[in-house]
Amino acid sequence: MSAPIARIYDRSTSTRRGAGMRVAERRAGGVPWAAVVVSVLSLIAMVAISWAVYHSLPELVTTRQARPGVAEVKVTRMVLATAAPVALVVLVALMAGSSLVAERLRGLVPPALLASPAAQARSAKALLVLLPPFLLVVHGGTLLRSAGHDFPMEVAVAAALGLLVAGLGHALPRIHPLRFVPGAERAQRFGKHLMMAVGGCCAVGAFFLPPMFVSVAAAFAAGAISLLMVLVPLAMMRSRLPE
Numbered sequence: 001m002s003a004p005i006a007r008i009y010d011r012s013t014s015t016r017r018g019a020g021m022r023v024a025e026r027r028a029g030g031v032p033w034a035a036v037v038v039s040v041l042s043l044i045a046m047v048a049i050s051w052a053v054y055h056s057l058p059e060l061v062t063t064r065q066a067r068p069g070v071a072e073v074k075v076t077r078m079v080l081a082t083a084a085p086v087a088l089v090v091l092v093a094l095m096a097g098s099s100l101v102a103e104r105l106r107g108l109v110p111p112a113l114l115a116s117p118a119a120q121a122r123s124a125k126a127l128l129v130l131l132p133p134f135l136l137v138v139h140g141g142t143l144l145r146s147a148g149h150d151f152p153m154e155v156a157v158a159a160a161l162g163l164l165v166a167g168l169g170h171a172l173p174r175i176h177p178l179r180f181v182p183g184a185e186r187a188q189r190f191g192k193h194l195m196m197a198v199g200g201c202c203a204v205g206a207f208f209l210p211p212m213f214v215s216v217a218a219a220f221a222a223g224a225i226s227l228l229m230v231l232v233p234l235a236m237m238r239s240r241l242p243e
Contacts, residue, residue, distance in 0.1 A: 038129045042136045046135070046136055057081070062074050091131065095127065157211070162203030166196045169191070169193075195222055
């Protein structure tokens with residue numbers, strides 16, 4: 001094969017490969033149906049709980065007890081019953097809006113500054129699969145406790161937080177892969193297992209240890225692990241650079 005023909009063949013092959021990668025990326029960046037289903041079901045459950053206990057709630061609900069130097073805070077039962085559902089709707093709108101804005105900016109800014117459609121879909125799916133059930137537990141526990149029901153809210157919230165941490169740990173390497181840093185994938189795999197272990201211990205420990213202590217410890221541990229998943233590979237890469 002002569003050189004001009006070879007160059008034409010290589011150019012056409014690379015063009016087909018690039019087109020195939022763009023098509024695959026668009027497919028991967030499609031509608032995250034699992035996130036849509038979880039969000040809709042969580043919103044329906046929130047509305048159902050609000051409807052069921054609304055008339056059992058007092059007209060004014062104390063959300064913060066008075067302490068020395070701190071005033072008491074009360075809200076109406078309408079605010080309490082609608083706060084979490086509205087927050088979930090705003091979260092979904094923000095995720096959808098961020099995707100639309102990113103698509104508009106894709107041809108105007110350098111590609112390195114924007115995540116790919118596939119990465120955006122993974123981020124949206126992770127957040128909208130994990131956060132709505134957690135908000136549902138907090139919402140339901142708050143309303144049931146305010147309506148006078150004996151609901152173990154501290155235990156339920158701590159267990160839900162543990163599941164949230166475990167889920168974020170499982171999804172985090174796929175959301176922020178850090179492929180440009182040597183050794184990052186191994187560090188993120190290790191951090192993924194650590195975060196899942198922390199979340200599992202939090203979910204189980206909530207039933208046997210003080211829930212507040214378990215929740216705070218799990219939150220700090222998850223934050224530290226997430227930070228180390230980024231800093232350790234960067235430090236290793238810097239140490240390998242020539243002086």
